[in-house]
Amino acid sequence: MLKKYAKLIGIIIMLVMMVVSVAGCGGNTAAKTIKIGVVGPESGGAAQLGQGQRKAIQLAVDEINAKKGAGEYKLEVFFEDDEGNPTKSASATNKLIQQSKVNIIIGAIHSSATLADMVVTGRAGIPQITAGSTGSSITEQGNKWLFRTAVNDEFQANALIKYAKEVKGIAKIATFTAADDYGQSGAKLLAAAAKKQGVELVANPTYNNGDKDFKPQLLTIKEQGAQAIFMWGLYTDAALIAKQSRQLGVNVQLFGASGMAALKLIELGGDAVQGLILTQTFLPDSKDAKVKEFVTKYKAKYQENPIPHAAQAYDTVYIIAAAVKKANSTKPEDLRTALTKTAGLKLVTGEPKFSNRGDDIGKYLLITTIKGPNFELIKTVNTAN
């Protein structure tokens, strides 16, 4: 009885294996695919950023596949959640490379996570594009596999301080930054920019990720007589800092960088974040035709406005598609070469062009303020200068 079945089962297993292997071969010859791995925080304090990134990438991949935007290649995408944690991020990157066998990686959002992932992709020789990390040190590592479609913090810090001095007439500032790679690179850049512009930096306290009580540092800032506070961190922290500074009666002008540009900032911060000035690369209600088109499509699919990280991630997929088409290959080295030659694209957040260090120098940088439930454009500057 058992023996009979054993034979039968053996035959079935063999048949299944044959079908699978045939299907595998068929897949390779019929349609060429390029596998894109995505790493980002889909839970935790910056979940909105990671989820925006995921949604936009899915949208772009579907569009490109529908209109054959990557030549003969079909895009296939794999998502991993890193919770914004560098250790988890590096292991997620490893998993994408080892198990999912991806050809290229988009990630991560937290600069500290991206710095950890770069080591992995650099070693494996896989191109990595970060659409969310702005920490300046990322493109100072000399890692030829890394590209950035977010705006380097250096550009942002200069633009913000310049605006504070020239338009708002501010002479004494304080920085208040997260004690991680992102915040510390921001603090360094703000200090350098302040020195360059001749603005006095009177206090530069920091906070740890996950801190909820910012009053001690805010009191120090108050005592030093700063006219403006420049925050460099994510939206949950920024909202709490804004609230607590108002509670302490510290009514100075607040500035922030693109890392906190999420509608959740306005929801969490309420009245306290009204008038906050920050740099961004994307505003959903812009008059630009490309932006309008993207927002309409995104809204139709997800019933919400896209965040800047989503726009940058969306553009990143288009940059990859163009590179694949140009390289006509999925080999990492060919993809990398094609990426360095990116040109002639007009996308949602700019006209991408990579510098030798891997920074996208064709981006638009928007100086915006919070008014009511929205971000409002004050002026547009170019990242190239």
Place this chain on the structure above:
Amino acid sequence: MQYFLNGLPIGAIYAVVALSYSLIYTSSGVLNWSQGDMVMLGAYIGFTLTQVFHWSFTPALLASMVVVGLVGVIVQRLILKPLRERKAPPINVVIATLGVAIITRNIALAIWGPDAQVFPSPVGDKPLQLSMISVTHQDILVVCVGILVMAILQYFLKYTKEGKALRAVAQDRRAAVLMGVDTQKSDAVAFAASAALGASAGILVAPIFFVTFNMGAGIGLKGFVAAVIGGLGSIPGSIAGGFFLGTLESLAGGQISSGYRDAITFALLILVLWLKPSGLFITKSRQKV
């Protein structure tokens, strides 16, 4: 002065959480690591009641304490009781409570999602300016309700039958059993009271810090440090430890270095464990609870 004042509301929260650790520790000999997540659960239930069902603050506070108290009983019935009946070593129980913490956190993540939620203050968070210092109504509320909750606990322990049973078990578990005290019941009471304490801390802290699924980890750990610094297992010690840690953090963050604030806290913990493991504010180990 302002630094000191800022430390008080945080200190009150730490004190309540420290108490909840101490209560379970003395009465059942267990370190319950899910205590911080009871704080989170309390905050979320309060958030749901006030924001979704539009309850007012006080009923929401009480209801949340009751619900989380019941969760505490469930934890005791499902985790502590079976382990105890199998005579499991204490370390197993501690690890099991860690498991409870992880499960609770993930349930919260599944129900309320990963993003922070705003919990508007019932008394508004406009500052009250008194010459050089400013305090918010919420801060005053936190300190007052915190002290009130601690006073109620004290009354409960001193004057009710369940409270007396709890103290009897804390003094000598065997003797209490011989005297006819139901230790299972007193364990359940301890878990319920601790969880309810945590829930009250959660609702109080929510308007200041927002509500997030992982808020329990930080508050729980700090509450534990406060309990150890003050003297784990002692009620006055835990309260003193909470306020001490709150003001110390405020001062350290403002005057020394904000980046090293947590390092200072944990260095102090190690120092206390090294030099005076019974706690800073305990003269000698006599009556517990």
